[in-house]
Amino acid sequence: xxxxxxxxxxxxxxxxxxxxxxxxxxxxxxxxxxxxxxxxxxxxxxxxxxxxxxxxxxxxxxxxxxxxxxxxxxxxxxx
Amino acid sequence: xxxxxxxxxxxxxxxxxxxxxxxxxxxxxxxxxxxxxxxxxxxxxxxxxxxxxxxxxxxxxxxxxxxxxxxxxxxxxxxxxxxxxxxxxxxxxxxxxxxxxxxxxxxxxxxxxxxxxxxxxxxxxxxxxxxxxxxxxxxxxxxxxxxxxxxxxxxxxxxxxxxxxxxxxxxxxxxxxxxxxxxxxxxxxxxxxxxxxxxxxxxxxxxxxxxxxxxxxxxxxxxxxxxxxxxxxxxxxxxxxxxxxxxxxxxxxxxxxxxxxxxxxxxxxxxxxxxxxxxxxxxxxxxxxxx
Numbered sequence: 042x043x044x045x046x047x048x049x050x051x052x053x054x055x056x057x058x059x060x061x062x063x064x065x066x067x068x069x070x071x072x073x074x075x076x077x078x079x080x081x082x083x084x085x086x087x088x089x090x091x092x093x094x095x096x097x098x099x100x101x102x103x104x105x106x107x108x109x110x111x112x113x114x115x116x117x118x119x120x
Numbered sequence: 121x122x123x124x125x126x127x128x129x130x131x132x133x134x135x136x137x138x139x140x141x142x143x144x145x146x147x148x149x150x151x152x153x154x155x156x157x158x159x160x161x162x163x164x165x166x167x168x169x170x171x172x173x174x175x176x177x178x179x180x181x182x183x184x185x186x187x188x189x190x191x192x193x194x195x196x197x198x199x200x201x202x203x204x205x206x207x208x209x210x211x212x213x214x215x216x217x218x219x220x221x222x223x224x225x226x227x228x229x230x231x232x233x234x235x236x237x238x239x240x241x242x243x244x245x246x247x248x249x250x251x252x253x254x255x256x257x258x259x260x261x262x263x264x265x266x267x268x269x270x271x272x273x274x275x276x277x278x279x280x281x282x283x284x285x286x287x288x289x290x291x292x293x294x295x296x297x298x299x300x301x302x303x304x305x306x307x308x309x310x311x312x313x314x315x316x317x318x319x320x321x322x323x324x325x326x327x328x329x330x331x332x333x334x335x336x337x338x339x340x341x342x343x344x345x346x347x348x349x350x351x352x353x354x355x356x357x358x359x360x361x362x363x364x365x366x367x368x369x370x371x372x373x374x375x376x377x378x379x380x381x382x383x384x385x386x387x388x389x390x391x392x393x394x395x396x397x398x399x400x401x402x403x404x405x406x407x408x409x410x411x
Contacts, residue, residue: 058403074340077347078268079355079394082172083403098182101175 042120047092047113054087055109066109081106088112094119123147123291127201127229129221130210131162131194133357133395134238137266138208140169143191144180144267145295150193150201159194166192169265177268179296202228206291208236208260213363218242222250222257234284236260236291237275240360241307241315241367244277254279258288261310264355274299275308306371307364314352315365319380321349325400326382332400350400353383354393362387 052064059075070076076084084106085096094116105115126142128135131153139149143166153159170188173180193200198221201207207225211217218239225235234256237247248257259275272292276285285301292299302309321335330338336348353361362383369377386392386399393399 074346078176079265081176082169085172085175086168096172098174101172101182103175106175 042092044113044117047116048109050091051088051112051116052109054091055084058083064109066113068109069107070109071103071107084112088116092116092120121287121290123205123294125150125204126291127152127204127207128210129153129198129201129207129225130212131158132210132212133264133360134210134262134266136162136165136169137264138210138238138262139192140166140173140265141267141295143170143183143188144173144177146181146191147294148191148193150195150204152195152198152201154196156194156196159196163189163192163194169267173267180267198224199228201225202230204229204233206234206236206287208238208262210238213240213242213360213367215242218247219250222247226251226253232256234258234287236288238262240311240356240364241371243306243371244275244280244304248277248279255281256284258284259304259308260288260292261308263310269297271298271300273308273310274301275304276301277304280304307368311364312368314349315361315368316376317349318353318361319365319377319383322353322380322383325350326380354399354401354403356393357395358383358391358393358399359387 048066052066055070056062056064058080061075088094089096104111106112125148127150128139129152131151135151139151142149151159151162167185167188170183174182207229209221211221231253237244237257237259238261239259244257244259248254251257257277258280259277261273261275263269274285274288289299307315324330324335325332332350336351339345339348362379365377365379369379390396391398394403397403
């Protein structure tokens, strides 16, 4: 799976969860108030299932999950 | 006094949130509900939330799944709270259910144990009257997500003693929270006001003045609220919101609390908000863990 594919899948998931369209890949989804803290936990669970990865305690850093770009880089790194 | 073991009655949204917060603060929990299906669902959500809690709360410990489960006793037997030092009750906002639960708790628990009523609207004084320890019944209005909220609305019933207020203050301090202690009238401060917002927001949608997104956007972008009233209603659960409005209406006999027909219709249709996957918004279903 390419980096772009991952970005597209993650972006679609965030857009459908937040009822928004045209999400910029570098937008900080938490800082911009697009999603709240509850969504962070939903996002973790989704990423594990969708990309068959295991998020460990050491991965629990918000910088990995702040935007579509950073999420895709994290997933690529984990795979 | 440092609390070590607490009974949590009701494993719904709030019961889960309370349990997570207690476990993250190294307090043992006896979690009671009426069916193992509900408890299994609660277990999955508790594991999910505790696992990722350090992402959102830097002070939360990194706990293993086994470490979390060691701290919780899941049970359908309310008798198992007999050695708990404090009770936090989170059952539905239905009077007949509360009545049964408190009469049983009063028989089961040691006489010195305080009962924390985690209610949205029901009178603490009325709940206390169900027991022979009216001075030890106190309102604790916790809010979701419990482990991220730094402050709690505490409600002193007519007979609640200052000693009970102090005990709750100590427990909340152990959880890293401050309290605002208010007096007992249905809905207290938070829900008496917030439910008017949520109800009127539903009327605005019903009357096609604006979409749910537009209503919430105005609250977030113009008022700087973190969430809009309809997102909040979805988070609380529309069934709970309707139940609370009914209690407020019945208590004050004031038409300003009449429930919006759209809210009631959504509840009848099973669109309860986040917990059912659909309310004013749609939500992705979460996979379960820990089974």
